[in-house]
Amino acid sequence: MHMADALVAPAVAGAMYVCSTGACAQSIKNVRLENDPRKIPTMGVMGAFVFATQMINFTIPGTGSSGHLCGGMLLTAMLGPSAGFLTMIGVLFIQCLLFADGGLLALGCNVWNMAFYGCFVGGLLLWKPIMKNGFSRAKIAFASVLACVLTLQLGAFSVTLETLASGVTELPFGVFVLAMQPIHLAIGLVEGLITAAVLLFVYEARPELLWGNETAKESKLSFKATISTLVATAVVIGGGLSLVASSNPDGLEWSMEKVAGTSELEATGFFHNLSALIQEKTAFLPDYAFRGSESALGTSFSGVVGGAIVIALCIAACYAFRFFKKKA
Template identity: 65%
Template sequence: MHMADALVAPAVAGTMYACSAITMGYSIKKIRLENEPKKIPVMGVMGAFVFAAQMINFTIPGTGSSGHLCGGMLLSAILGPYAGFLTMIGVLLIQCLLFADGGILALGCNIWNMAFYGCFIGAMVIWTLIMKNGMSKRKITIASILGSMITLQLGAFSVTLETLASGVTELPFGVFVATMQPIHLAIGLVEGLITASVLCFIYEARPELLWSDSGRTGVSPEKQGKLSYKSTFTVLAVVTIVIAGLLSLAASANPDGLEWSIQRITGIPEVAASGTVYDAAEKIQSLTAVLPDYAFKGSDSKAGTSLAGIIGGMVVLGVCVASCFMFRLFRRKTE
């Protein structure tokens, strides 16, 4: 659901950049009040995992469309809404700059649509309510599916509102909404199942890694993890490498939900825009994108996809960890 620059007017792009930046600043402020340095490696590993998982587009049967994991709900169920939101920013930033996945002008919109709802509505509302009286695999599954479906619906609706405010006349609001919402409902269901699988694994391996707004894990004291921290992270790291380097090659070639919706309405998978701002954004992105569309420039070699997945995951991990130290996260202020 990464929006291209052509879908947003500069004024809308600036507004969404401001909304995302304010939320980022607030998240940094909240995290600085925490004293949980163990979250640093978790942010890195899970950020890399989400980056890799987003490379796998899964086919939505009978539609000719595909979808991919957004990851906000998954990250926030482990890291909490604030650290989850910052980790998602790292993922989306690297996708935009290094791989030209989503426009630079539209980055603020993509952060809001793909990260804000999953991390804050998904975690602070849906996850919190369902886990109120303790965690279980059944509750985790329900929260994952319900949270993914609802937050993806909110994200898809935001896309239609942003195009409406931008005056993209090729995409009439009513028709765009009627096309976008059903396909993203199906995508949200699949994302929910994937999210539930990962979270249930963590619940069995190290249940205390799962987030609770009460400051406790919400897990019964009798519940013991089956793996050590080191083993849990090793499994997640190995799975991330396998997804990025191998499974990404099996990604569906069908257009994702947003591209599919645009094609259904206009007959083409994307709309065009021209102007000084759009030209400047495209020029910047052409300079920063070392592996555009997760491939070698001018080549269809599958090695480019594998390399992009592995490099991207490593860069996301590095950015997340480095940001923790740069912003001095997880350290209490001294009087």
């Protein structure tokens, strides 16, 4: 959808520069008000990311053809409309200079057609209201597809108007619109699906990175759910899977048996004898079984108890770490 310089008259280009400059000034003001020092480097790297991903072809199922990402909606969903808009300006500027995709004179038009609609209309009028009451997979998918389709339709319609106002083509308005809108409907749909797939991945992996969802917990599992899962896993592994644990010696025992002829080395001396005595008195499940018993229940019970002790120790260590970290 990049417009070439040849498609715009200087008057139209000037008018669109004025419109885009207005949006740009407002975006700069918004980004400055946000006062997030990490924003600018993030915008730069994200701009390079969008540029690079635009060169990847995505297979469109059932058509044999492929499409690519435009990135306006993706940037908005990650950075917010203002930062996304400024990033898109940078991308379009470099594209027109380095790759002749667009033009210096048509830059105002391209910024308006691709960045303004994608970031402000897509971000503020669609993404934000849809996500107002919280994020969900269905909402993200719906918002991405709807925003991409709608903003691309608006962009394509603007291209038609700007070209006709420039008087460079003899195509009648109706024919031009009919040629532009359906093809961009298909493109928008594909872009929407790609954007949705990427944003859903981000939502699953790092939900706090999505714009408007910064307060989301890093992990979607709550503390209680995490602890319950860990306990359940420990019970299953310790109590169930330990029954099928191999009775053969482990690697270290096996090596010792090969070298020394026995898997348990005898050590003598005061300290060794003392420690053996303490271990004998405190170990309530020697060799992972009840004292004097070789029962399977004893082995299972060992697994459960061991798991509980390790989890408790782990939690205690984590809290201790947090406590000392706060103090430091």
